[in-house]
Every structure is written in structure tokens, then in C-alpha cells.
Amino acid sequence: MSKVTTAANQFAARRGFNQIANRLFTGIVWLIGICTIVFICGLLFLILKKGLPELDWSFLYGLPSEMEEGGGIGPLIFNSFYVLVISLVISIPLGMAAGIYLAEFAPATKFIAFIRICVEGLASVPSIIFGLFGIALFVEALDIGLTIIGGAVSLAFLNLPVLTRVTEESIKAVPKELKHASFALGSTHLQTIRRVLIPVALNGIITGICLTAGRAFGESAVIILTAGVSSSGEMWDFSLYSPGATLAVHLWYVQSEAIVPDAQLIAEKSAAVLVFVVLLINIVFRVPLWLNERKTR
Template sequence: MNNRLADRLATVMFWAGALLVLLILGFLLGYILIHGLKDISWHFLTSPPQNMLAGGGIGPQIFNSFYLLLLAMLITVPVGLLAGIYLAEYASQSRVTESIRLCIETLSSLPSIVVGLFGLLIFVNMTGWGYTLMSGALALAVINLPLMVRVSEEAIRSVPPELREASLALGAARWQTMWRVIIPSAFPGLLTGGIIAAGRVFGEAAALLYTSGMSSPPLNFADFNPFSHLSPLNPFRPAETLAVHIWKINSESLIPDVRRVADGSAAVLVLVVLIFNLSARWLGRVIHRRMTAA
């Protein structure tokens, strides 16, 4: 076999692998959307599940999913970014650094159900919070921190060293170089890591079963007091996310139209993740252009 034939065979294999992935993804998306779009309506998207027997919807679950996403990312992104900066720029090869990397790799291999049980013991029981959004956000932060740390470290390491040297040669301090030169240059990679972490927040259910709970109190969306038990902004209240809601109604089957609600909820979850990813990438490109003056 000559080199030209080997190159063509390799190209065909690469294209076949890419097309296979696209076909599988297209089949899954098509199946979910075809079965679920017909059940989506404004009433379904805004009404609470308490009226499910009368054709209720998933309004509180959608809000809980976004609110949990906000809380989890407020914890994950700063901690993961700072840890990635330390490992990429400041840490030297030592036993401490190797221990940190070993801990990160160990955390990344933990099943989400194990993290959920850990969250039940620490964030739910030992803190006395009970099943709350904050407990779920901390559990999701434990799941996403290894990913965010590794992505941040690799994105920062990928910045050409000439940029660092030029900034330092012009008299900038090391932290100024990091903030004004390295992070803007590494922003696309950091954004990708943030989007992947956010997608895991939307789709996670196992860890949230033991931390944020499988039910939500009746919410008063006119109450903006974060200390009120019925306020949607209260982070210390039980909350059922959309992914947990899908699992719950399919496992319990206590409602007559479980198939309709499950199909519609799954379609909404897929659309929300898709719209969020596209919006985040568009916003990331805009911010990157402004930060780099490109």
C-alpha cells in the first residue's frame, strides 16, 4: 500500500467516523423533538406541575434549572479558573502539585451518584440545610471543578510564551500580564470549558436527587425576598430541576399523561441546552473581540 492510498483510506475513515457521530446525534435529536414538540405550549412552559391532572406544565422546573445553573457556575468558574492559573503559571513540579493533579483526576472519575451521596452527607445533613438549591449547586461544583480546572490549565498553557514575554518586557506585572494578556488570549478555551460544565448542570439528575430534592414548594414569583420560603430567589429551598422532573415522572408514573409530560420535558431540555450553547458561543465571540480588540 502506497502513501497516497493510505492517506485516502485514513481520510475516508475520519469522514465516516464524523458522519456516524452526526447520524447518531441527529437520530437522537430527531426522535426527541418529533415526539416532544407537539406537546409544548405556552401553558406547558409556564404552569406549575401541581395542576398536572388538568394539563399542567414545567414552569417552576425550568426556572429551578436556570437558577441552579447560575449558583453552580458562580462557584465552579472562579475556583476552577484560579486553580487552573496556579497549575499553569505558578506551580512548580513538586509532591504538592502532583497531589493536586491526582486529586483532580480522582474527582473527575467519580460517578455522579457517589457525589450525590457525598453531598447528602456533607451539604444536606452536616450543614443542616436539608434539600436545597445551594446543596445541589455545591454538589454540581464538585462534579464540574475537575473539568474546569483541566480546561483552564490547558487553555492558559496554549497561549504563546511570546505574549507573556512581551508583556513582562513592557513593564507589566505578572498579575497584569495574566489578567490583560493571557486570559483574553485563552478566553475561547475557557468559554468552551464553561459551556461543557453548564451543559452538565442542565442534564445532571443523579447528584441532585440527594441534594436539591425531588419536589418544590409552591413558588410566588411576585416575592423577590431571597429569605422568604416561597420566593423563587431563595437558594435554601428544595427545588426540582427539569432533568430530575423527567426521571421522577417516569419512575413514579402517578399522572395519567406521563408520556406527554416526559416527551415535552425532554424536548424542552434539549432545546434549552441547544439555545444556551449557541447563545454562549455568540456572546463569547463578542466578548473575545472586545477583549482582544480584534
Template sequence: MKSIFHTHKKSVSGAVQVDKIMLWVATIITLTVFILIFSLLYVILSKGLPKMTLHFLFGLPEEIDAGGGIGPFLFNSFYILALSLLISLPIGIGAGIFLAEYAPNNKFTEFVRASVESLSSVPSIVFGLFGYVVFVEHFEIGFTIIGAASTLALLNLPILTRITEEAIAAVPTEVREASLALGATKAQTILKVVLPAAIEGILTGISLVACRAFGESAIILLVGGTSTSGVMWDAHPLSEGGTLPVHLWYVQSEALVADAQEIAQKASALLVFIVLFISFSVRFPLWIKQQITTSKKHNVQ
């Protein structure tokens, strides 16, 4: 009996040691990743942000002379992002709700889910080629803002649909049953109970697609073009749709301006800063909600 007790004690002690070692390994890996990420961010931001000026942000670009700005490219970046989200959010979230709540469990639905997952992993340049064939060649509208925004919306749709479906499916069934038992219809249950419970996952998906769309370059190159109309605040949907990532690529590869390297550094820093800001802006309401919920729990206790 004693030998069995000692054997069990040794096995428990060995398991504890393994847990401690794995904890240390995971901690070291996590810290290493964070250090690498923050070092990369520091290098990019420190080279560009101190040199940033209002003229650079809102001025017109120069072809040869130094001192040009990125105003039209920056405006196009936000404009195309807004248009793409305006198209993709209702369709993507609606499709996710349908697949999670209304679609029957049959082979056709499974085929649709498999297709959505496959499209989520397709490289963006494939969507860009599709957009080029549809908008530039078939409809013959050329390199335009509306073509780039529509193609970006197609890129966003599979990711939004899949993330929305998973977020809604993660809501416990008991929550739905309780709402239905109180007399709510299925639509009321989805709108007032299920969606608020799944909002954190849905907002995370919106953050992912917004940041990806803002930094996208392959689609813009093929469908939006590499330049702009040359006019600041040009919101015409048929204007050329060059964005900040495309301008960054152009400056680094083909530009003739004397300060190309400085423009590239400032554009890189601005691009990283805006992506971080978009991600923070989408997640900030969730943080506020969590703080309010935590505060209420403490007050109740």
C-alpha cells in the same frame, strides 16, 4: 539507480493510496456519527417541541389530573445552575490560573494536579452522596436549592480547574515574555495578555460544566429532592430543589398523571433544546470574535 527510483516511487504511491483510504474512512465515520446525532435530536425535538405551550412552561405541576406544567422545576433548574456557576467559576478559574502561573513544579503540585484529574472522572452520584452527608445529614437543612447548588459547584470545580490550566499553559511563552519586557507586571500580563489569549479554551470549559450541571439528576435527587415548594419563582435557598431532569425521571417512573408520556416527551425536548442553547450562547461570542478578526485580516490584505 533506476530500481531505487522505481522502489521509492512505488512507496510514495502506496502512501498516497493509504492516505486516501484513511481520508474516506474518517469521512464515512464522521458522517455516520453526525447522522446518528442529528437523527436522535430530530426524534426527541420533533416529539416534544410542537406540543409546547406557555402553560406547560410556566404552569404548576399536577399530581393526578392531566394538563399540568413544569414551571417551578424549570425555574429551579436555571436558579441552581446560576448559583453553582456563581460559586464554582471564581474558584475553579482562579485555581487553574494559580496552577498554571504561580504553583512551583514540585511533588506537591503534581499531587494536586493528579487529584484534580481524578476528581474530574468521579461519577456525579459520588458527589451527590457527599452532598447528602454534608448538607442533609450533618447540617440538617434537608433537600434544598442551596445544598444542590453547592454540590453541583463541587462537581464543576475539577473540570474548570483542569481546563483553565491547560488553556493558559497553551499560550506561548513568548507572549508572556513580550508583555513582561514592555514593563507589565506578572498580574497585568495574566489579566491583559494571557487570559484573553486563553479565553476560547476557558469558555469551552464553562460551556461543558454548564451543560452538564443543567442536565444533572443524581446530585439533585440526593441533595435537592424530587419536588419543589409548589410556588412559581420561589428563590428561597432553603426551598426544595427539584429540577427538570429529576421531574422527567419522576414522570417516567412514578407519576400518576394521565398524560405522563406527553409530559416526558415535552420535558425531554425542552431539556435538549436548553442544553443546545446554553452551548451556543457561550460559543457565540467566540464566533463573533473570529468573524471580526477574519474581516480585519481581509481588509488589511
């Protein structure tokens, strides 16, 4: 009887300790989460409160000025979206194809394992390395100078490893039962990938695309080295061989080297626009996720 009582007491004590530890861990998680959210909101507030109230259409559509006050950022916003779209058009199909191959077709060999390690390594390489590669390829080897196409392709190279890994892991996260059920119904491997694996893994893939798009839109090191720090001066310049300074590059240039009298105000307004557009990109890329969730319910 004493042994039973002792065991019961030990169980009760352990249960009480586990409850206390669970409450303590839950409180720590809540505290860290709230502090992180407050920090992010405070950071956004500090950036937006200075520049957002000062924005007007003349600034958003105007041409940048080298000497006088009141310059705009119209061509720079256009270049930012132009370079982003070109880089995504190149990197998304290639990255998804490579990720699907590694997840579904690649044999389990040491060479493929080495390829995965290389992809993971490239995903963490500093962006300036891709800028130096862009200089070697487009400026020196191809001799086309600092251009939009050079910056866009270099950004695509920067995005490829991330998109490849995100696609591969999203495909692998799909339950095996769904894949086996598709095969059992007579679907081919291609049909299974198109109609089962990709739709189920779409949330993870689009999240990866969203992160790479936001990173590419705010990238400056690659663009400075491959597309330059100036624009053509035209609002809608679709030439791939024009200088391709983006909004992030302009923000760096105004803050560090510009001699215009209102450089600080231009930098604050440019930072507000940059943050606002990145948030907008995240919201736009979330729309397919919401639609996909409705279809899968």
C-alpha cells in the same frame, strides 16, 4: 545506474503507497465524521419531534400536577436555571483561580503533581458520589434538608475539577512567545495574566464553562440526593432553603414514579424542552467566543 533506478522505483512505490494510505485514511475520517453527525442529528430529531410540537405556554408556565392531567413545568424550569446560575457563580471563579495557579504559580514539586492527579480523578468521578457528599454535608452535618442551596453547591463541587483542568490546560496552550513579549514590554505577572494569557486562552475556558453548564443543567443524580424530587409549588421561589427539583429530576420522576395519566406525554415534552435549553446554553456561551475572535483578528 541500476542502483539509482532501483532507488527511484522504491521511492515511487513508497510514494504511491503513501498516497493510497492518505486517501484511505481521509475517507475513513470523513465516513466516521458523517456517521457521527447523522447519529447526533437523528437522536435530536427523535427527541424533539415527539415533544416539541406539543409544547404550549400553559405547559411551560404551569405548575406541576401530582394527580390530574395537564400539569406544567414552570417552577422546575426556574429551579433549573436558579441552581445552574448559583453553581456557576461559585465554580467559575474558584475553578479559574485554581487553574491559573496550577499553570502559572504552582512549583514543579511532587505534591503539586499529586494535586493534579487528584483533580483529574475528581473530574471523572460519577456525579452520584458528589450527591452522597452533599447529603453528608448539607442534610446530615448542617441539617438544612433537601434545598436549592445544597443542590447548587454540590453541583459547583461537581464542576470545579473540570473547570480547573480546562483553565490550566488553556493557559498552558498559550504560546510562550506572547508571555515573554509581555514581560519584555514591562508588564507585571498579573498584567500578563489579565491582558495576554486569559484573552488568548478564553476560547478554551469558555468551551469548558459551556460543557460544564450543559452537564449541570441536565444533571439529576446530584439534585435528587441534595435538593429533592419536588418543588415549592411557586413559580418564582428565590428562597435558597426551598426544595429544588429541576427539569431533569422531574423528567426522571414522571417517567419512573408519577401516576398522572399523561405521564408519557409530559416526559416527551420535558425531554424536548431539556434538549432545547441545553442547545440554547451552548449557543449563548458561543457568543463571547465570536466576539473574542473578532477582537483578536
